[in-house]
Amino acid sequence: MTDLYDAIHRRRDVRGQFTGAPIPAPTLDRVLSAAHAAPSVGLSQPWDFILVRDAGVRATFHAHVQQERDTFAATLAPDAAERFRPIKIDGILESTLSVVVTYDPTRGSPAVLGRHAIADAGLYSACLAIQNLWLAATAEGLGVGWVSFYREDFLRGLLGIPAGVRPVAWLCVGPVTHLEATPDLERHGWRRRRPLTEAIHEERWTPAPPA
Amino acid sequence: MTDLYDAIHRRRDVRGQFTGAPIPAPTLDRVLSAAHAAPSVGLSQPWDFILVRDAGVRATFHAHVQQERDTFAATLAPDAAERFRPIKIDGILESTLSVVVTYDPTRGSPAVLGRHAIADAGLYSACLAIQNLWLAATAEGLGVGWVSFYREDFLRGLLGIPAGVRPVAWLCVGPVTHLEATPDLERHGWRRRRPLTEAIHEERWTPAPPA
Numbered sequence: 001m002t003d004l005y006d007a008i009h010r011r012r013d014v015r016g017q018f019t020g021a022p023i024p025a026p027t028l029d030r031v032l033s034a035a036h037a038a039p040s041v042g043l044s045q046p047w048d049f050i051l052v053r054d055a056g057v058r059a060t061f062h063a064h065v066q067q068e069r070d071t072f073a074a075t076l077a078p079d080a081a082e083r084f085r086p087i088k089i090d091g092i093l094e095s096t097l098s099v100v101v102t103y104d105p106t107r108g109s110p111a112v113l114g115r116h117a118i119a120d121a122g123l124y125s126a127c128l129a130i131q132n133l134w135l136a137a138t139a140e141g142l143g144v145g146w147v148s149f150y151r152e153d154f155l156r157g158l159l160g161i162p163a164g165v166r167p168v169a170w171l172c173v174g175p176v177t178h179l180e181a182t183p184d185l186e187r188h189g190w191r192r193r194r195p196l197t198e199a200i201h202e203e204r205w206t207p208a209p210p211a
Numbered sequence: 212m213t214d215l216y217d218a219i220h221r222r223r224d225v226r227g228q229f230t231g232a233p234i235p236a237p238t239l240d241r242v243l244s245a246a247h248a249a250p251s252v253g254l255s256q257p258w259d260f261i262l263v264r265d266a267g268v269r270a271t272f273h274a275h276v277q278q279e280r281d282t283f284a285a286t287l288a289p290d291a292a293e294r295f296r297p298i299k300i301d302g303i304l305e306s307t308l309s310v311v312v313t314y315d316p317t318r319g320s321p322a323v324l325g326r327h328a329i330a331d332a333g334l335y336s337a338c339l340a341i342q343n344l345w346l347a348a349t350a351e352g353l354g355v356g357w358v359s360f361y362r363e364d365f366l367r368g369l370l371g372i373p374a375g376v377r378p379v380a381w382l383c384v385g386p387v388t389h390l391e392a393t394p395d396l397e398r399h400g401w402r403r404r405r406p407l408t409e410a411i412h413e414e415r416w417t418p419a420p421p422a
Contacts, residue, residue: 127338
């Protein structure tokens, strides 16, 4: 039994602590079942999970991510570029498994209950599944790292994902040596966490206090 | 202590079981703290939470949702319209509290680490916060119902949300008599859940088996 709040507050976006050790099949099944138990607009369950273990495919993706990292670095002011340099952005090669989560807008179409006014509602559902996966993995002693330095079309081509289906996340998953107490980006001085009180508004939107 | 998997699998999208009983302040604080502990692209934490208790504001929103319900119903084939008719789509008036979750793309701009290639990555972060909130609420004995029958501009106007900030969800939150074992839409014959095995692909996308 794992405490929900413990999983929520210990969870980290992992880049550097993967061991590469195997994930027992029943563990992976519990984690994917948790993802699949997420809520979805109109009960459409528009997600799919592609499990990528192949080293060659992962190396190809990793090279693409490195390119995108350079593209991003080139947009930064010198001081930001300096802070970005030591930050590791992925664990694609070191993690045991990659799970690519996709969104299929045709699932349950044409009449997806609850999606007529908000086209993105199906995309939101896929994200809810990702958070369930992430918390279950944390509870199981696994780390998860979300890689978003990629072009969706590149990933479609790499994994044979049809044109109408959208890749939402590349998740690195696997056993880790430990979870850091402080998020990587905060440890590296990239950005500080915001106090919860600033995010809460009573009854109506209230502008942020002057910085 | 509440088991993570218990919360994940008992969680429901609640429409009809709200009691309207008060939510103790420490409980609400734990639930919102859970939401705020979600991962976010570039540690941008782009979400805000507007707590709506005012009965007049909720009644106005409810009337708008009813209109959108009619708009959706008019698009349905006769047999689907018949199945849709008895399905309650919201608990706006009966729930204790409404929590409107928004996404602010300017938070942490211009250089949000991890968002240069995928503009929607910040929107995804707001959804991860919603799932944390939902699970924590479930663990605390509260129900959550996500209302998506609304126009974003209407909700902006109603709550004074700035043009650049996007409403992502209207969540009805509060104590409930019980959580249903089967999702409402399945109980009402709208749609059945998909087996997990159909959502899993090994190494590459595999087309669905013929229906």
